[in-house]
Amino acid sequence: MTTPLTLPPKKDPQKRTKVPVLPPVARGRAALGLGVMAAQGRFGLQVCSECAAIQYPPRDACVKCMSEDLAWQDVDPTGKVMAETTIRVSPEPYFRERMPWRMGAVQLAVGPTLNCHLHGEIGRGDAVRMALKLDKAGQGVLIALPLKGSDVMQDDPVLRAMSCDPKHRRILISDARAPMALALTQAMLSAGAAHVFLGEPEAWLSWPERAELEGMENVSIMPLDVTDVSSVAKLAAEIGGKVDILINTASYVRVGGIMDNDTSFASNSFEVNALGLMRLAQGFGRAMSGRVQDGINSAAAFVNILSVRALSPDANYGAFGASQAAARSISQSLRAEFQSSGMRMMNVYIGPIEGDAWFQPLPPPKVTPNAIARSVVSGLVDGLEEVTCGDIARDVYARWQADALLLEREMTGGGS
């Protein structure tokens, strides 16, 4: 039922590139909770802490008992399409460009009935699984998906607009020397990426791993150093108009706390991890933001791979943690700046990397380059904003969400 997407032909240079238009943005505070869940790829609703009622749409008080203690909780996403309709006219520019548009009502097994978008492979009476996705306005919206879709179900136009699927897109990986660069390149090509560009800093320093990337089909190694504004500008001038997904893998790690660490190492950490991201955003962000509605291979996402120490530092890596916190803050500002274009800013939080010399003395568990690559691909396919990869990142992220001050005490104040 889903028509597979094919690689688009070259653009007609006489036609204006469509500028991004967004679905409605405004939400009440309670409804923003849908986006919080969607950003993490979770399906959850308000669950009343007093009477356990599961509630939709989100409100400020429980419709059963008037309690204001409404926690967002993951709930069973299965349900059944009770009704569907096709909308043919809309005053909203976003939907006008995409008519006709199917909507439905799904009754969840756990109770509530949801008004939602429908995937093309389902209709009235079908058993479905519900998902919360971020739409182009960055807001959490509901879509009913088939329990077992076809191999090309991701190509459904409604779902694709909520995803940053690498299929047919062109990827820029900012640092080819990063430990996960090779795995990421292979994973992107396997996911159907049309081309992978890899930035190579300091080509005057040889590195044996380069041989594995050289000569791979649809892979180009290009000069790029995120610490050098002229290098970023040069590459942006060359390929800035055809980067659809930018994955920042550049990272600088040195061991040491704050008092005993060298500020020149700390300075390098900030130059690469924080300001490097800013330079990439300045070089590539505007052109990408302008191409969010540029057809099948439109610009879709900016990905930043962060240490989970961005959330709460390990004092043994004090300056590194500080630079990661700064990088996360830059990511969040960028997310706000990208909002008006529909570009997605995805943070992938990782723990210490297996095989990375700077984390060598740390005990397992560590995260492997392959696991990072898998998380980036699935995060893009699912259209997420916040992704954790590996046991350490998942655990720290969950504890940080539960109680950031308690996490700090666990990390630094004698937690065992």
Place this chain on the structure above:
Amino acid sequence: MSDVIANVAEALAEGSARIVDLTHTLDPDFPVIILPPEFGQCARFRMEEVSAYDHRGPAWKWHKLTLNEHTGTHFDAPSHWVSGKDVPNGDVDEIDPSVFVGPVVVIDCSAGAAEDVDFELTPDVILAWEAEHGEIPADAWVLMRTDWSKRSGAQYLNMAEDGPHSPGPTPDAIRLLLERDIRGFGTETVGTDAGQGSHYVPPYPAHYLLHGAGKFGLQCLCNLDQLPAIGALLIAPPLKIKGGTGSPTRVLAMVNT
């Protein structure tokens, strides 16, 4: 004296003398020395706009630079090395400026370096040069020509798993130059020492012995193939950096045409 200077100016104006630029362009992609990563590293040259005739400064353009004292073509002061830390006036701001202009001799090792990336400047090479050109005069700069400056990219540092491979002087060669009481020693490679210079006794003999004796270093030079073996005048004033151990330097030579 004024006649001498007038004569120099006239020679330059009429072309009987000319200036050779021995300096590489400061460029973000120009290699710097690489140390084991747990050590502090030499900052790469970086340049960011402060304004460019725009809202940040409507009628002017200027840049902020980031670099190490030892980035690009540069001067090493005695205080650069532990052996020279107590040399009087061993920082760049303290050095008598008269030593920044002086005679230079060039020992051509380019044929040897073309054959062997680890080519060594030995006492025998120096003595052979002296047999042809006479003894190296006291207080002269000595430059080791290897044509290494014509290499680019990864070929410049020529890094292998056992470290970089590039030509340089042996400890005994430096001792012989110190017997001649030279002013300083310069190379076309990233440092005054050979790529494998850490394996000599003492390690990094050019740095260790020269700076210990209060002598100076120049590295990342180019265009040495345009200099005569003897008879040129070297101009190499480092920036006057308080407590500086070296400085990026525009190194020039004046030669007879």
